[in-house]
Amino acid sequence: DEMVAIADCHAKLKQIVFPVFYDVDPSHVRKQNEVYESAFVLHAEKFKDDPHKVDGWKRAMTCFAGLTGWDVRNK
Template sequence: EMAAIADCRADLKQTVFPIFYNVDPSHVRQQNGVYESAFVLHTNKFKDDPHKVNGWKRAMTCFAGSAGWDIRNT
């Protein structure tokens, strides 16, 4: 769904407020740690459709790179 939301954001100029709970934003943005492991599993699972996983990766990078607040800094 994140890939579809990213498409709506780009195509329809919709405003999106991503919320990442209890994670380090840099882990999401750089897709390391548990995110890296998860994407390796998904890449293997969807090896016949690599564009699907690449769309998810792009969406995660896009949303994690958005300006926002890290609640740990409040």
């Protein structure tokens, strides 16, 4: 839920967000494939009574992955 609040502040208040991608390919986060796809399927099942929660997480992660950030892979 914190990610959704941060994404809302970024969109509405133009606050700066600087994502750090540690041992993850930002494109996998943005496209929500590989482990992210299966994780969201599990979360959707777990929170089936509140589908907007998972949708908000997906939108927030897509937003953050599309920003310029720090990619810390193999460094």
